[in-house]
Amino acid sequence: MKKKYFLFTTLVLLTIVFESTAQVDNTFSGENSGANNTGNFNTGFGKDALMNNTSHSNNAFGARVLSVTTGGFNSAFGNESLANNTTGSLNSAFGTRSLWNNLTGKSNIAFGHRAMESNVFGSNNTAIGYGALLYSTGSNNIALGINTPKNLVSGNNNIFIGAETAKNLINGSYNVFLGNVSLEATPSSAKMAGNNTDATIILADGLGNQRIFVNKAGNVGIGLGNNVIPANRLDLGGGMVIGRNYVPNAATTAANTTLAPLNGMLVEGKVGIGNKSPNNKVEITHGVNGNSGLRFTNLTSQFNPSSNQTATKFLTVNANGDVVLQRMAGLTNTNVMASNANLMTTNVNNIQASAPIVNSISNSITGNQLVTTVNGVASAPVNLPQYLLNEVDGSTTNELQTISQSGNTITLSNGGGSVTIPTVVDTDTDEQHLALAGNVLSITNGNSVVLPPDVPQTLSQTGNTITLSNGGGSVTIPNMTDTDQQTLTLNGQVLSISNGNSVVLPTHGPQSITQNGAIVTLSNGGGSITLQSTTVTAGNNVTVLGDGSAGTPYVVSANDTSLYADNGAINTATTVGGNRIVEMNNSNIWFSTGNSNTNGKIYLGATASYPSTTGDYRLFVEGGILTEKVKVALRSSANWADYVFANDYKLMPLKEVETFVKANKHLPGVDSAEELAKNGIDVAQMQSKQMEKIEELTLYIIDQDKKIEAQGKAIEKNTKEIEELKAQIQALIAKTK
Numbered sequence: 195m196k197k198k199y200f201l202f203t204t205l206v207l208l209t210i211v212f213e214s215t216a217q218v219d220n221t222f223s224g225e226n227s228g229a230n231n232t233g234n235f236n237t238g239f240g241k242d243a244l245m246n247n248t249s250h251s252n253n254a255f256g257a258r259v260l261s262v263t264t265g266g267f268n269s270a271f272g273n274e275s276l277a278n279n280t281t282g283s284l285n286s287a288f289g290t291r292s293l294w295n296n297l298t299g300k301s302n303i304a305f306g307h308r309a310m311e312s313n314v315f316g317s318n319n320t321a322i323g324y325g326a327l328l329y330s331t332g333s334n335n336i337a338l339g340i341n342t343p344k345n346l347v348s349g350n351n352n353i354f355i356g357a358e359t360a361k362n363l364i365n366g367s368y369n370v371f372l373g374n375v376s377l378e379a380t381p382s383s384a385k386m387a388g389n390n391t392d393a394t395i396i397l398a399d400g401l402g403n404q405r406i407f408v409n410k411a412g413n414v415g416i417g418l419g420n421n422v423i424p425a426n427r428l429d430l431g432g433g434m435v436i437g438r439n440y441v442p443n444a445a446t447t448a449a450n451t452t453l454a455p456l457n458g459m460l461v462e463g464k465v466g467i468g469n470k471s472p473n474n475k476v477e478i479t480h481g482v483n484g485n486s487g488l489r490f491t492n493l494t495s496q497f498n499p500s501s502n503q504t505a506t507k508f509l510t511v512n513a514n515g516d517v518v519l520q521r522m523a524g525l526t527n528t529n530v531m532a533s534n535a536n537l538m539t540t541n542v543n544n545i546q547a548s549a550p551i552v553n554s555i556s557n558s559i560t561g562n563q564l565v566t567t568v569n570g571v572a573s574a575p576v577n578l579p580q581y582l583l584n585e586v587d588g589s590t591t592n593e594l595q596t597i598s599q600s601g602n603t604i605t606l607s608n609g610g611g612s613v614t615i616p617t618v619v620d621t622d623t624d625e626q627h628l629a630l631a632g633n634v635l636s637i638t639n640g641n642s643v644v645l646p647p648d649v650p651q652t653l654s655q656t657g658n659t660i661t662l663s664n665g666g667g668s669v670t671i672p673n674m675t676d677t678d679q680q681t682l683t684l685n686g687q688v689l690s691i692s693n694g695n696s697v698v699l700p701t702h703g704p705q706s707i708t709q710n711g712a713i714v715t716l717s718n719g720g721g722s723i724t725l726q727s728t729t730v731t732a733g734n735n736v737t738v739l740g741d742g743s744a745g746t747p748y749v750v751s752a753n754d755t756s757l758y759a760d761n762g763a764i765n766t767a768t769t770v771g772g773n774r775i776v777e778m779n780n781s782n783i784w785f786s787t788g789n790s791n792t793n794g795k796i797y798l799g800a801t802a803s804y805p806s807t808t809g810d811y812r813l814f815v816e817g818g819i820l821t822e823k824v825k826v827a828l829r830s831s832a833n834w835a836d837y838v839f840a841n842d843y844k845l846m847p848l849k850e851v852e853t854f855v856k857a858n859k860h861l862p863g864v865d866s867a868e869e870l871a872k873n874g875i876d877v878a879q880m881q882s883k884q885m886e887k888i889e890e891l892t893l894y895i896i897d898q899d900k901k902i903e904a905q906g907k908a909i910e911k912n913t914k915e916i917e918e919l920k921a922q923i924q925a926l927i928a929k930t931k
Contacts, residue, residue: 219913224257233266235909240273249283251906256290265300267902272307289324299333306340323357332367343371345389356398364389368410373398378421387421393867412871435460474516486511600631630697655682787812826878833878835886838893845893861887 220236222228227243228236235251238244242261243254249266256273263276265283270276275287277294284301287293291311292304300317304310309321311328318334321327325341332350337343343360346352349367354360360369361376369391375398381388387396393410398420407415407424415424417431436459466472468479468487480487507521532539539548556567563575598605605612629636636642644667654661660682661668681692690696706717715722764774787794795804799816828834837843846854846862854862864883865873 219910227254235906265298275304356400359398362389363391366391366394368393370395371398372396373404374400374402375404376402376420381421385423385425387423410867410871412868433459436462473514598632599629601629655684824877826881828878828882833882835882835889838886838889845890848894863887 217231217236218234220228220231220234220238222231222236222238222244224238224240224243226245227238227240228247229242229245231238231244231247233247233250233252236244236247236249236254237252238247238254238259240255240259241257243256243259244252244263245261246263247260248264251267252260252263252265253269253271254260254276255271256275258274258277259270259272260268260276260279263279263282265279265281265285267283268276268279268285268287270279270285270287270293272288272290272292274294275289275292276282276285276296277291279285279293279296281298282296282300282302285293285296285299286303287296287309288305289307289309292306292309293299293302293313294308294311296302296310296313298315299313299319302310302313302317303320303322304313304326305322306324306326308328309323309326310316310319310330311325312331313319313327314331316331316333316335319327319330319332320336321330322338323340323342326337326339327335327343327346328341330337330343330346330349332346332348332352334351335346335349335354336352337354339355339357339359341358342356343352343354343363344358346354346360346363346366348365349363349369351368352360352366353370356371356373356375359373359375360366360371362379363369363371363377373396375396377391378386378388387394387407387409395406395408396404397406398404402420404420405417407418407422409415409423413424413427413429415422415429415431418424418429419431464472464474465476466479467477468481469477478487507519509517510520512518531541537548537550539546558565558567560575563577565575566573598607603612603614629638634642634644654663659668659670683690683692688696688698708715708717713722713724785794785796795812795814797804797814797816799814801816803816804814838845851862858866860866863886
């Protein structure tokens, strides 16, 4: 009876532990565990664990763990850990609801109840502690501690260590927070770190007192208070002592020690400014002979002391440049000055010298003001008389002149005068003449017609009727009964009358005026006139009229082609929709820098502050650039990182990489944050360097994959041996019957 009971119990246990589907080497236990599984090498314990799994090498322990996954190589321990995972792989979740909402995120490690609960797509995160990275959806983050970070939603490449650290940080990347760090929920100014903080290092104690603050520009603050962003490369709150005998302010009994100042700096030893090997307590090396490098801002040669002092000692420098105290001996009060014409002679303590009274003199005129400069001293401006143009009709926009004809009188507008063409007297009363005044065509002893102003017209003749096209009307010439009958002839645009004169009709109706220098021309045979020279003195407004077409462009000066003499601004009154548009007309704009060896740069922003340490760049944009596409050219294939895949490339072992990162806080071969803040980021170089690191990472992954494959084969061998062991156990059980 005991043998039968033992056999039944053994069979039940084997059924629970080794329940499997038709796939290879799967182990499931629990209601619906592995019910629809199609993968291999999976282990599931708990209700619905790996129920719909389609991948391989997953481990699931707990209810509803990895129940819908299609990704492989995941490990989940705790109810609903990785419950919603779909294609995510290489994840490790330990704790109830850890990585609960993960869908496609990969290579995440979560230890603790609800650790990384909200992560959906983030990858390469490590969260250790209850609620660590609870709301985070980013990638490449490391969090150690309960509820760390407290409020982070989005952000990448952060490191958080401490209980509930990074409190109030909602969006942030590239941060390192150590200790109990709490940021401003609503910063009162831009000088305070708040809920959107990037590339910042903060070290705090367990009570929340921030001791060190390094901002994204590389500025370091020590003892400034919580969340105060340092404005300088090093900001200190309190005193600093450099030397061997430093002791705190609190108290000391040693006679050879120095107290740290409450708010200042003590230096034990020598200080060199511009000099790495000082020979005195303070030594300043300016770099230019004759310059001390020392300046007193509020003590200059322009300062007049309130009282006179008589002293025989003074400060000077010795042969080494050291400042020493010297005494003046044998002082006298002899001071004689004499002048002769332009020569001044002085005698001070029997030391004679002479110099011309006037060394240089120059005049300059700005507008109508004359300034005389003698020996570098400018006189007060003298106003010169201005020669102004008197405006006759009160308008400055009607100075162009036009030519008009009335009968046989030709008139030039705006006071240009008129001339009268002699009239040819004919004793025959039937003689007729055509006349054109503006757009009015008339014939003597007849009627007149008005030519349309803006449409080309032609004349045609039928019998004794003359018709002007485009609604210009017609005129009928009376029938002539005598021998002096006249006829009209139109040849091209020349209209003539027999036994009379002829006129040239305009080709396109209205006439236009153009100006070339001082010559004003009326089109269609209207003649031209030469304007007298006009001088405009400073202070008058000048308006240049014209259409700016290709035929009649604006010309400011034939000798000076520069745009403006002074700085200019866009006229908002004539700017439509806030945009000043320049049509390119299928042409290019070239800002030539051939004659700009030093400058030749373009700056967009409020203050033209050109960086001096970022290379030979030409375009600077304050506030950033927003564009739809950026393409950076490589000078050669050697500037890209494919050399990593060369057979002779020396890949640094991961152990050495770890040692380097711990010592330098950045990857090997990549500039530090301080260097990038100082010199800027070369996009092409940085992209190449990042590709180098990606290709190195690929080599590391390939190596790890080989190791995983070897481990898989070992597991497969062990599994086979277990199956053989099971067969042996079953054989032993059979013998006990």
